[in-house]
Amino acid sequence: PSLLHLEELCVNIVRSHRETSQHHTEELHALRWKIFTREEVHIYHSKTVDEMWQLCADRLSEAVQYVVEFAKRLPGFRQLRQNDQITLLKSGSMEVVLVRMSRMFNTDNSTVYFDGKFAGTEVFKSLLCADLISAVFDFAHGLCALQLSEQQLAIFSALVLINADRPCLEERGQVQRMRKDIELAFNHILFKDRQESLLQRLDEKVTVLKSLCSAHMEKLRWFRQLYPLTVHTHFPPLYKELFA
Numbered sequence: 001p002s003l004l005h006l007e008e009l010c011v012n013i014v015r016s017h018r019e020t021s022q023h024h025t026e027e028l029h030a031l032r033w034k035i036f037t038r039e040e041v042h043i044y045h046s047k048t049v050d051e052m053w054q055l056c057a058d059r060l061s062e063a064v065q066y067v068v069e070f071a072k073r074l075p076g077f078r079q080l081r082q083n084d085q086i087t088l089l090k091s092g093s094m095e096v097v098l099v100r101m102s103r104m105f106n107t108d109n110s111t112v113y114f115d116g117k118f119a120g121t122e123v124f125k126s127l128l129c130a131d132l133i134s135a136v137f138d139f140a141h142g143l144c145a146l147q148l149s150e151q152q153l154a155i156f157s158a159l160v161l162i163n164a165d166r167p168c169l170e171e172r173g174q175v176q177r178m179r180k181d182i183e184l185a186f187n188h189i190l191f192k193d194r195q196e197s198l199l200q201r202l203d204e205k206v207t208v209l210k211s212l213c214s215a216h217m218e219k220l221r222w223f224r225q226l227y228p229l230t231v232h233t234h235f236p237p238l239y240k241e242l243f244a
C-alpha cells in the first residue's frame with residue numbers, strides 16, 4: 001500500500017474512533033474531580049452482589065455496543081466473513097473497552113468514570129472481585145503512563161480488534177492482510193511522532209489485556225454459578241453473547 005493509502009487508513013480509523021467514542025476525553029476531563037460522596041459510596045456498598053453486577057453488566061454492554069459500531073466502521077471489517085467479524089468481536093471487544101476506558105481514568109486520584117461520576121476501587125466492593133478491579137485500575141494507570149494521543153489510541157484499538165491469531169477464524173489470511181495495513185499505518189504514525197519505542201511497550205499491554213479479559217470471564221462464570229437467574233433474566237443479551 002502507498003503512503004497515501006496508509007495516511008487515508010489512519011484518517012478513517014481515527015474518524016471511526018471519534019464517531020463511536022460514547023464519551024470524549026475532553027468532555028470527561030472536565031468532570032474528573034466529580035467523585036462520589038461518602039453517602040453515594042455507601043449506597044453502592046448497600047447494593048447486593050447481583051444488583052452491582054447487573055449495574056456493571058449494563059454499563060459494560062453499553063460501552064461494548066460502541067465498540068461494535070467502531071468495528072463496523074473500520075475499513076475492511078465488513079468485507080470479512082460474518083463469522084470472523086463475530087469471532088473478532090467476541091474475543092476483542094472487552095479488550096477495546098478496557099483500552100478506551102483507560103481515557104476515563106483520573107490517575108491523580110485513582111478513579112474511573114462510572115455511573116455519572118468518578119469512582120475509586122471501593123465503589124465496586126459489592127462485586128466481590130477486588131483482584132479483577134485492582135488489576136483493571138493498574139492496567140489503566142500503565143496505559144495512561146504511555147500518554148497515547150487520541151490518534152494513537154484509535155489505531156491501537158483497531159490493532160487490538162483485528163487480531164489474526166484469534167482462535168477459530170475461517171479466513172485467517174484475510175484478517176492478516178487487514179491487520180498488516182493497520183500495522184503499517186501505526187508504524188507510519190509512530191515514526192512521524194518519533195515514538196517507535198511505543199510499539200514494544202504496547203505489546204506488553206496486549207499481554208495484560210488478555211489476562212484481564214480471562215479474569216473477567218472467570219469472575220463472570222463464578223458469578224453465574226451463584227446467580228444463574230440474574231444472568232439469564234437480567235443481563236443484557238449482548239453481554240451474554242460476548243462474554244458468557
Ligand SMILES: CCS(=O)(=O)c1ccc(CC(=O)Nc2nc(-c3ccccc3)c(C(=O)c3ccccc3CC(C)C)s2)cc1
Pocket residue numbers: 021022023024053055056057059060063097098100101102103104112113114115116124127132133136137216
Ligand atoms: C469505554 C468507552 S468510554 O467512553 O471511555 C466510557 C464510557 C462509559 C463509562 C462508564 C462505565 O461504564 N464505567 C465502567 N467502569 C467499570 C469499571 C469497573 C471496575 C473497575 C474499572 C472500571 C465498568 C465495569 O463494569 C467493568 C469494567 C472493566 C472490568 C470489570 C468491570 C466490572 C465487571 C463486574 C463487569 S463499567 C466509562 C468510559
